[in-house]
Amino acid sequence: MGQDRSTLSPREAARIAKVGKSTIMRAIEATQLEARRDNRNQWRIERSALDRWTMDRPGPDRDSPTDQAKADRDSPLGRTGADWSTLADDLDKARLTIAQMEARLEERAALVRTVEADRDHWRALAEKLTDRPTAPSADPAPSLTSARRRWRFWRRG
Numbered sequence: 001m002g003q004d005r006s007t008l009s010p011r012e013a014a015r016i017a018k019v020g021k022s023t024i025m026r027a028i029e030a031t032q033l034e035a036r037r038d039n040r041n042q043w044r045i046e047r048s049a050l051d052r053w054t055m056d057r058p059g060p061d062r063d064s065p066t067d068q069a070k071a072d073r074d075s076p077l078g079r080t081g082a083d084w085s086t087l088a089d090d091l092d093k094a095r096l097t098i099a100q101m102e103a104r105l106e107e108r109a110a111l112v113r114t115v116e117a118d119r120d121h122w123r124a125l126a127e128k129l130t131d132r133p134t135a136p137s138a139d140p141a142p143s144l145t146s147a148r149r150r151w152r153f154w155r156r157g
Helices: 010-017 021-029 047-056 065-074 081-131
Strands: 043-046
Touching: 010 021, 010 043, 010 047, 021 043, 043 047
Parallel strands: none
Antiparallel strands: none
């Protein structure tokens, strides 16, 4: 990787500093990070220069207020009182939504039970109607009493 242990490539420096390579390159171009080019025209960064740049650069564990606020949101122990009250409000809203959904679910379940009872009632009525024998009619069917008709009605013989 590095030609000697005291110098690093921009990629190695980015990995160590836990930033992107483009961040390292921008710092070099802005002369915030000391670096030099080697014989192959590649940037080389001394370890001590990277350490100084890392310490001067604001980060989540340093004095940057926006980074500190982000770290507070990410850490459950670093929450402020306002964050906890917001969480409590969100929890109350979620509980209310759950209660409303449970009530709607119970209404739907009651509706299903009513429809099933109605279905069972109609099914029982249909079974009663199919089991009942039909009453014989007053005149028997004409096909049973009359003579059989021929399909060639013009021939009688």
